[in-house]
Each structure stands twice: as C-alpha cells, then as structure tokens.
Amino acid sequence: MNNLNIPELKGLLSKPRRVAITMHQKPDGDAIGSSLGLYHFLKGEGHRVEVVAPTDYPDNLKWMPGADQVLIGPTDPDRAKWIFDGADVVFCLDFNALHRINEFGPAVEDSMGQKVSSMTLERRIRSQQIWAKRSTLES
Numbered sequence: 001m002n003n004l005n006i007p008e009l010k011g012l013l014s015k016p017r018r019v020a021i022t023m024h025q026k027p028d029g030d031a032i033g034s035s036l037g038l039y040h041f042l043k044g045e046g047h048r049v050e051v052v053a054p055t056d057y058p059d060n061l062k063w064m065p066g067a068d069q070v071l072i073g074p075t076d077p078d079r080a081k082w083i084f085d086g087a088d089v090v091f092c093l094d095f096n097a098l099h100r101i102n103e104f105g106p107a108v109e110d111s112m113g114q115k116v117s118s119m120t121l122e123r124r125i126r127s128q129q130i131w132a133k134r135s136t137l138e139s
C-alpha cells in the first residue's frame, strides 16, 4: 500500500497536512485505539485530522478520548468519501487490504493522498531492527 520509509514519512509530515485515518471494518480495540492515539498525536503536531470508521464499533470502546470525533462512514458516506478525497495522507491502521474497509476501499484507492499502512511500517521497522541487530553482531 505504501513504499514510504520512516524518514520519508517524517518529511511528508514536516508541514501541516490534511490527514485521514481509517481502520478495518468492525473496529476492535487495536483499530480504534491506534487510530485515536495517532489522531491526538497528529493534531498536537498541527495537522488537520479526521478519523473515519468503515462500520460502527462496540459501545464499550466509545469511552476513548476523541471517540466522539470518529465519523462512522455509513452514517454519512458522502462526507467520508470527501474526507478521503481531500486528504494529503491517508493512514490505514490495523489492516492492509482495501476490501477490509468495505465500500470506502475505492475512495481510499482513488485518493491523491499518500497512503500509509501501519502494517507495512511495522514490517519495515522490524526489518530495520533486525538489520541493526545483525550489523551490531557482525561488527
């Protein structure tokens, strides 16, 4: 979904951006928690941030700070698509195949914004750590 490395991502976020954050359908604690954590962090950094859930999620996750700001996509699909369409960056958290966001997959795919998948980043970070460990062992 994305080929950004960490320095490139930092570069992209080095000025205020319009950021959309989304997660897999039927969001669980991982998906909502990571999305809201990133939402608060990026807002603190001066970005304009919107969180779109592809479906509703359990009430017992709605205590999280910022949960009232999450747009449940199917309640206003036009607004959800408008958010993806206008985003400079679309963070895709806790999934890596666009069919997992149901009818919003094409809107994310067609967005001119840079797509960033948390799973790809995790893999990249992990391989960098392995690489760092290996070079430490070899030196």
Ligand SMILES: [Mn+2]
Binding pocket: 024, 028, 030, 031, 094
């Ligand atoms: Mn999950």
